[in-house]
Amino acid sequence: MTSAPLTDPGIRTRRSHRADTSEPVSSATAGTGELSVPSPIAARSSSAQNRAETSAHRSQPTGREAAARRPTVPGPTAGAARGVHLLSTCPQLVEAVEAVCIGVGVPLSVTSGAPRTRVTSSDLLLVDATLGADDVPRGAVIVALAEQGDAWDTAARRGASAVVVLPHAAAWLAELISRSTVPEVPVALGRVYGVVGATGGAGATTLACWLAGHFTRDETRTALVDGDPLGAGLDLALGEETADGLRWPELNQFSGAVAADQLWAAMPRVDSLCYLSWDRRATHADTVPAATVVAALRGAADVQVVDLARSELEEQARWCDAVVVVTPRTVRGALAADHTVRRCGSVPVVTALAGLNVADLEARVLAETTGVPCAATIGFDPRMPQHLDDGTVLSRGRRGRHAKAVSSIARALGDLS
Structure with missing residues (x-):
């Protein structure tokens, strides 16, 4: 009997609608390590409308989160005058940008083709995505109308710092223009927790999803990140493979400058959980700046849960504040866990037992074997x-026994970091 293809719509039933409980885009930007975050990356035009509608209904952060996540403002010092310079020959685009500038009370100057007049350092330079000029200054912001198609290739080719699709991203552009009037203040950086299997099929992807769901239910700004290009896409486990939104391959060629707020706004969501997934073919796996993106997301997400690739563990573990090694309840699993813990280097690690109790392996024995704590045992779920x-x-992880184990693991990771 021939099995149905994975793309067959009849192979699985999806929820047709999810309530939107996500939060507004923060203007926070942050940098760690080699990462510099002077300016933002916006969403692709094909999903701009969905993200604009999402952003419009997001609730403001409150309490400790709001106090900790104050924006870090790029650009000139507070109170400095800032103009907007647009390179475009499209009357419709000029009109759309002019409307934004009028709304924030900032002057707009328009030039067709490459700039022949001096653009001051305090000016914001916008460039029409359809413009053919090759000598556009690096770091400019690419602007496009929704009907003009995808502007990501243009932005990557010209070293642009952002893509703004109008009219959907008009509010974000207005915020960018007016940021120079806001004093610069520090921003709190979120934590990154990695999940990896001691062996293949240990349940790391499942636990990563459950951990992300746990933090989200605590009203923590959470991102679930797919770290394994060869895993066919974490969005499959979420039932979101047809959902619109940013995927890893679209970040090809972007490096060195990624802004947290626009990255956060571009990512798709399951309820209030943001996620970043690979596609089915690991497209551009060798050129996507994954470490830079994870570092940038620290400025937008309080917690990132990364489903790590076992083949790249030494490198990816360095992204993390702590790692949990999911271990099958077998002798082979315990020995593999010991090796996996060592591969994480100096990064703090805990383990978690999962699956059938084949070898009557107890948490105490695993802790003695690996030299790190065993945070919980996740019962076998057929x-x-x-x-x-x-x-x-995600829904399966909310069951009582699973939720209790995941909560223990989350506490253990917090204690380590």
């Missing part, structure tokens, strides 16, 4: 393969 195939893995 229905998990079906939930993974159906894209309902």
Whole structure:
């Protein structure tokens, strides 16, 4: 009997609608390590409308989160005059940009082709995505109308710092223009937790999804990040493979400058959980600046949960504040966990037992074998393969026994970091 292809719409049933409970785009930007975050990356035009509608309904952060996440403002010092210079020959685009500038009370100057007049350092330079000029200054902001198609290739080719699609991103552009009037203040950086299997099929992807869901239910700004290009896409486990939004391959060629706020706004969501997934073919896996993106997201997400690739663990573990090694309850699993813990280097690690109790392996024995704490034991769930195939893995993690184990792991990771 021939099995149905994975793209067959009848192979799984998806939820047709999810309530939107996400939060507004923060203007925070942050840099760690080699990362510099002077300016933003915006969403692709094909999904701009969806993201604009999402941003419009997001609730403001409150309490400790709001106090900790104050924006870091790029550009000139507070109170400095800032103009906007647009390179375009499209009357419709000029009109759209002019409307934004009028709204924030900032003058707009327009030039057709490459700039022949001096653009001051305090000016914001906008460049029409359809413009053919090759000598556009690096760091300019690419602007396009929604009907003009995808502007990402243009931005990458010219070393642009952002893509703004109008009219959907008009509010964001207005904020960017007016940022120079806001004093610069520090911004709190979020934590990054990695999840990796001691062996293949240990359940790392499942636990990564459950951990991200746990933090989201605590009203923590959370991002679930797919770290394995060869895993066919984390969005499959979420049941979101057809959802619109940014995927890793679209970040090809971007490096050195990524802004947290626009990256956050471009990512798709399951309820209030943001995620960043690979595609089915690991497109551009060798050229996507994954470490830079994860570092940038620290400025937008309080917590990132990264489903790490076992083949790249030494490199990816360095992204993390702590790592959990998911270990099968077998002798081979315990020995593999010991090796995996060592591969994480100096990064703090805990383990978690999962699966059938084949070898009567206890948490104490695993801790003695690996030299790190065993945070919890996740009971075997015979229905998990079906939930993974159906894209309902998040809901399964809310069951009492699973939720209790995940909560213990989350506490252990917090204690380490």
